[in-house]
Amino acid sequence: MPDVTPCLWFDREAEEAARFYTSLLPDSRIDEIQRSPADWPAGKAGDVVMVTFTVGGRRFLALNGGGGQPANFAVSLSVECRDQAEVDRLWDGLLAGGGQPIQCGWLRDRYGFAWQVVPEMLPRLISDPDRAKARRVMEAMFDMVKLDVAALEKAAAGAGRGGPGEGARHFSSRNERSTGPNRTSAGSRKRRPFTSS
Numbered sequence: 001m002p003d004v005t006p007c008l009w010f011d012r013e014a015e016e017a018a019r020f021y022t023s024l025l026p027d028s029r030i031d032e033i034q035r036s037p038a039d040w041p042a043g044k045a046g047d048v049v050m051v052t053f054t055v056g057g058r059r060f061l062a063l064n065g066g067g068g069q070p071a072n073f074a075v076s077l078s079v080e081c082r083d084q085a086e087v088d089r090l091w092d093g094l095l096a097g098g099g100q101p102i103q104c105g106w107l108r109d110r111y112g113f114a115w116q117v118v119p120e121m122l123p124r125l126i127s128d129p130d131r132a133k134a135r136r137v138m139e140a141m142f143d144m145v146k147l148d149v150a151a152l153e154k155a156a157a158g159a160g161r162g163g164p165g166e167g168a169r170h171f172s173s174r175n176e177r178s179t180g181p182n183r184t185s186a187g188s189r190k191r192r193p194f195t196s197s
Contacts, residue, residue: 007061009069010111012042017111018053024093025079027057042066076106076114083119084149088115091117091146106149119149125156133158 010017015033022028036049042064043049051062056079083088094117095101098110105118125137133156140155141147 003059005059005061007063008113009065011067012047012064013111014049014051014064015048018051018060018062020097020110021055021060022053024090025056028054031059047136070190071108071112071114073106073114075114078116078118080118080123087117087119087147087149096160100123101145103145114138117147119147121149122147122152125152128156149168161180 008014008017018030019120022030030051030053032052032054033048034050035046036043038045040049043066047064049064053060053062061100079090091101091107094107094109094115096110100108101176102108102114105116105122107115122137122141126134126168128134128137137152137157140152146153
């Protein structure tokens with residue numbers, strides 16, 4: 001069967017980024033560093049052109065392709081976490097060095113790639129046969145930046161939020177575009193999700 005491997009495009013930071021990502025998750029490693037045998041548009045012969053690496057048991061490629069190809073939210077990397085401690089550790093790790101918190105568990109890392117840091121209980125709660133419970137959980141999530149397991153469980157139990165609120169309206173604005181961030185810190189609740197920075 002053909003092997004499908006995501007390839008991430010960088011300016012010249014492929015090896016640096018691969019080492020950053022592999023430092024954050026178990027079952028991660030650098031598998032191969034390829035140096036170009038000839039000059040190419042983004043570098044010279046002997047420079048790193050491609051890095052093969054494994055993150056969380058999944059294989060990726062990192063390409064030094066040159067500038068002009070910024071990442072966007074059309075493609076993101078999603079990580080399911082066992083508990084709040086793991087959410088906190090990965091969230092802080094991925095933001096290190098210049099990342100940007102967004103909303104609903106989404107962030108941009110220092111290289112511009114989008115990540116979803118999600119507690120493993122969230123998909124289960126949103127798929128709950130009790131659709132009122134599922135709605136409460138989703139509406140609670142809309143108001144979060146980093147996801148809060150205790151608050152999601154509280155919403156599932158029927159405490160906290162009432163009916164449709166600001167979170168749903170914030171989330172519905174995801175197609176809006178702005179010239180800069182709509183929030184000033186990871187703790188405030190006024191960012192429009194998925195806006196351009």
